Amino acid sequence: MAGDGKEEPKAMGTGGGDKLILRGMQFHGFHGVKQEEKTLGQKFVIDVDAWMDLAAAGDSDDISHTISYTEIYRIAKGIVEGPSHNLLESVAQSIANSTLLKFPQISSVRVKVEKPHVAVQGVVDYLGVEILRCRKA
Numbered sequence: 719m720a721g722d723g724k725e726e727p728k729a730m731g732t733g734g735g736d737k738l739i740l741r742g743m744q745f746h747g748f749h750g751v752k753q754e755e756k757t758l759g760q761k762f763v764i765d766v767d768a769w770m771d772l773a774a775a776g777d778s779d780d781i782s783h784t785i786s787y788t789e790i791y792r793i794a795k796g797i798v799e800g801p802s803h804n805l806l807e808s809v810a811q812s813i814a815n816s817t818l819l820k821f822p823q824i825s826s827v828r829v830k831v832e833k834p835h836v837a838v839q840g841v842v843d844y845l846g847v848e849i850l851r852c853r854k855a
Contacts, residue, residue, distance in 0.1 A: 736772040740790055741765050745798040749809055756802050763832040764794045768817060768824045785821050793817055806831045806847045814851040826852040
């Protein structure tokens with residue numbers, strides 16, 4: 719829907735709006751600018767959308783014609799549970815870049831990083847970032 723911040727990337731290739739979806743991946747990481755965040759760590763929730771043509775996989779029912787969800791899960795897990803980043807933007811960028819680098823068949827990737835336990839003066843479900851990265855031609 720226009721203006722809701724959820725616009726889809728322009729269709730690339732013949733895949734159109736096909737995408738792999740991973741929602742609510744939860745990991746313990748040590749990201750943030752405060753020392754206690756780097757020492758104690760906290761929960762991070764990650765969502766990934768990866769646009770690619772899924773027609774061949776749909777026709778063949780063969781895993782070799784797609785990307786296993788577990789491969790993208792491992793990328794997110796390795797980055798969130800890996801070395802500390804100061805900013806969520808950097809965590810999201812690392813997941814997006816690694817996904818596009820490892821899988822040339824992915825044309826675009828959206829990564830959302832949520833930090834559900836934050837010290838703010840008020841009630842929030844989470845704070846976070848969401849980025850969209852498209853493969854450069």
